[in-house]
Amino acid sequence: MRKILLGMVFYLICSQYAIADENVPKFFSPRGELVFSKAEILNEYTARIPFKLVDRLIVVEAELLNKKGNFIIDTGSETLLLNEMHFPVKNPFISRKKKSSGVLEVIDDTFEQKIQDFVLQNFNLKNKTSDVVNLSHIEKAKKIHLLGIIGYNILKDYEVFVDMHLNQITLSKVNRKGDKLNPNVYAETITDSIHFNLKNHTIVLDGFVGDQKVRFGLDSAAEFNQINKRIGKKALKHFYPKRRLLLSGASDNKIEVMAGKLFKVKLSKTVYFGPMNTVLTNLNKMNEAFGTDLDGVLGYEFFQQKRTIINYQKEKLYFVSSPIIR
Structure with a gap:
């Protein structure tokens, strides 16, 4: 099996x-x-x-x-x-x-x-x-x-x-240095950027929840942000639980998690986020399997708030402002 x-x-x-x-x-x-x-x-x-x-x-x-x-x-x-x-x-x-x-x-x-x-x-x-x-x-x-x-x-x-x-x-x-082979690609203006570390294939971001330092993985297929149950009280006080959810994974196994909102997430002085839908779960098995030490994972909620450019070779994220809807 x-x-x-x-x-x-x-x-x-x-x-x-x-x-x-x-x-x-x-x-x-x-x-x-x-x-x-x-x-x-x-x-x-x-x-x-x-x-x-x-x-x-x-x-x-x-x-x-x-x-x-x-x-x-x-x-x-x-x-x-x-x-x-x-x-x-x-x-x-x-x-x-x-x-x-x-x-x-x-x-x-x-x-x-x-x-x-x-x-x-x-x-x-x-x-x-x-x-x-x-x-x-x-x-x-x-x-x-x-x-x-x-x-x-x-x-x-x-x-x-x-x-x-x-x-x-x-x-x-891009070439091996991460430079685009044709630089004339985007009509939009890049407004900010941050560095990330590539751990095997995982994008790892250093940031904060409130005043506590945390390490996030970035994953475009995570429907909800994930935060480790063992992240610490200073960060967990910014997680506001709302209800329990029964979610399924790729194995068709089901697990019950606590879902809520995570506040005060920032990756730099200028890159920060509004409240994000987040589930509280245990990331120990994932960290053990991939040799990482993540406190959480940012997914759909991250990309919804930030128009994001990923450059794996330079290990950088670039951000483009969203238009103001009047």
């Missing part, structure tokens, strides 16, 4: 996609093309991909090997994950792998697929791998058609602009 350790809990959810033509961004693998049917090509190094928010998850439309379906953009996932129900493991490019990791989970007894050539338009990604995992329970619970999850090993070669205001992601190819 497949064993799954839940570090944190979330629902993986997606929506339907359309077939693409010859001019849209494509990833290629030995098994076929992964096509983003609605992407807009800004230049030879940059693509803008619209997304839907489904229960606080970023979902893009794609097609792979004549299969139309949904992919989640997940900065907390280590690799590209493919749903075993749609991509059977009886394939010459697939071998057994002991575990697949991400900020959200550790999955034992998965399978690994070698991807020799993975391309988004002219963005060549050589010798990538994808994990093949059974995600059927998510499809059943949410009544959706889930093909997979796009994670760190794909995103790290780009500057990734997550724009919740316009519901779009902009991917711009």
